[in-house]
Amino acid sequence: MLQKRIDDQPTLSRQMVREAQDILHRHLKDVGLKQTAQRDTILRTFLETRDHLSTDELHRLVQRKDAGIGYTTVYRTLKLLAECGLASEVAFHDGIARYEHQYNRRSHHHMVCTSCGSSVEFFSQEVGQLEQEIGRKYHYLTTRHTFQIYGICEDCRKKNQASRTI
Amino acid sequence: MLQKRIDDQPTLSRQMVREAQDILHRHLKDVGLKQTAQRDTILRTFLETRDHLSTDELHRLVQRKDAGIGYTTVYRTLKLLAECGLASEVAFHDGIARYEHQYNRRSHHHMVCTSCGSSVEFFSQEVGQLEQEIGRKYHYLTTRHTFQIYGICEDCRKKNQASRTI
DNA sequence: GTCATACTGAAAATGAATTTCATTTTCAAC
DNA sequence: GTTGAAAATGAAATTCATTTTCAGTATGAC
Numbered sequence: 001m002l003q004k005r006i007d008d009q010p011t012l013s014r015q016m017v018r019e020a021q022d023i024l025h026r027h028l029k030d031v032g033l034k035q036t037a038q039r040d041t042i043l044r045t046f047l048e049t050r051d052h053l054s055t056d057e058l059h060r061l062v063q064r065k066d067a068g069i070g071y072t073t074v075y076r077t078l079k080l081l082a083e084c085g086l087a088s089e090v091a092f093h094d095g096i097a098r099y100e101h102q103y104n105r106r107s108h109h110h111m112v113c114t115s116c117g118s119s120v121e122f123f124s125q126e127v128g129q130l131e132q133e134i135g136r137k138y139h140y141l142t143t144r145h146t147f148q149i150y151g152i153c154e155d156c157r158k159k160n161q162a163s164r165t166i
Numbered sequence: 167m168l169q170k171r172i173d174d175q176p177t178l179s180r181q182m183v184r185e186a187q188d189i190l191h192r193h194l195k196d197v198g199l200k201q202t203a204q205r206d207t208i209l210r211t212f213l214e215t216r217d218h219l220s221t222d223e224l225h226r227l228v229q230r231k232d233a234g235i236g237y238t239t240v241y242r243t244l245k246l247l248a249e250c251g252l253a254s255e256v257a258f259h260d261g262i263a264r265y266e267h268q269y270n271r272r273s274h275h276h277m278v279c280t281s282c283g284s285s286v287e288f289f290s291q292e293v294g295q296l297e298q299e300i301g302r303k304y305h306y307l308t309t310r311h312t313f314q315i316y317g318i319c320e321d322c323r324k325k326n327q328a329s330r331t332i
Numbered sequence: 333g334t335c336a337t338a339c340t341g342a343a344a345a346t347g348a349a350t351t352t353c354a355t356t357t358t359c360a361a362c
Numbered sequence: 363g364t365t366g367a368a369a370a371t372g373a374a375a376t377t378c379a380t381t382t383t384c385a386g387t388a389t390g391a392c
Contacts, residue, residue, distance in 0.1 A: 032337090032338085033338070033339085034337085034338055034339065034388080034389050034390070035389080035390090036338095036339065036340085036388075036389075037388095038339080038340075039339095054379090055379085055380085056379085068340095068341085069340090069341085070340070070341035070342070071341080071342090072340075072341050072342080072343095072381090072382090073339080073340060073341065075380075075381080076339090076340090076381095091257070091259060093257055093312065095349085095378085095379075096379070097379080097380080111300060111301070111304060111306055111308075113306070114309065120304050120306075122300050122303070122304065124296060124300070126292060126296065127293075127296070127313075130290060130292065130293070131315050134277060134288050134290070134315055135277070135315065135317055137288070138277060138286050138288065138319075139319070139320040140277055140279070140286075140315070140317040140318065140319055140320070141317050141318045141323060142277070142315050142316065142317035143280065143316055143317050143318070144315075144316050144317075145313065145314060145315040145316065146259065146312060146313070146314050146316075147293075147311065147312070147313045148311060148312050149297050149300055149301065149306070149308050149310075149311045150308065150309055150310050150311065150312075151301055151306040151307050151308035151309050151310075152306065152307045152309070153304075153305070153306055154305040154306070157307060198368090198369085199369070199370085200357080200358050200359070200368085200369055200370065201358080201359090202357075202358075202369095202370065202371085203357095204370080204371075205370090220348095221348085221349085222348085234371095234372085235371090235372085236371070236372035236373070237372080237373090238350090238351090238371075238372055238373080238374095239370080239371060239372065241349075241350080242350095242370090242371090261347085261348075261380090262348075263348080263349080
């Protein structure tokens, strides 16, 4: 169940983690919420992974650092991260909400293997242009779009072929 | 909550309804299932609307024709219709699965208003080409894609502006 | 340090999707 | 037309991710 990410640095620098934390802290202040150790831990854990995480998966990772942090707090913190632009939800259409880093990332889209659930990211400026164009045409003020491609990855096709010849 | 459809005829001709019914009946035979009055009623009701229906909405429409038909049967029949290509699921990202006619329709995409939930359909051949191109590049055998644009429609912007000036 | 306010997390609630199961219906073979 | 195995039906129960509640705890402005 690999969720390949094909751009940016393998791990975020200490500098970037600090910047992300500042963004969160400013957002908390702006909306009258409080800074907590749990929220910081969750943010740091989130930034450390390169994958597309469900709330449940992130919760499991967070628990390795602080077993006392509950699912609910992870859930609420992911919403906060999305609010301040550090995370964004990606729907892979399998009934589970996933989040990925948003801070400092190029706009991209996903191609998902419907057999094993793995995904690759790809870039396409055409899609963004299309959003603008269609919005203008039908007088919508567009805010975002989703574009996903579904199919079967090479590995799964090979496996499938192998099992058939047995 | 209009779900505008911008192509094909306003209502399906008797001829097309019959053809669709034939497709369903053939599919049932192919997979060893049985023809029933309920399935026919559900298909006809589905074809009569031009909207993107949730299972619940279709169930309500179906009940006007035959109050004895249950939610479960509608749910299962929609899956059957999707299997034989008469319907396809569209995810508007609000947590509810919707279905639309697929038979004899041009490939299209949706732009959804996040304020009132209405949607318009648009056509873009570029998106299908992109699916092919990206699939080739990363060695996926692509099967389908989803592309949705989200934004605020003209009506909602006007309403919003009006309420602000009061 | 005080105290109002927000946070936390376990548990409960929610709600759409799906499954179960007893009963009824279909349809192919006779 | 009857029969009977297989499938269909629909009410109810279940599942499962998400969201809310609430009683106890921590934060941070003063």
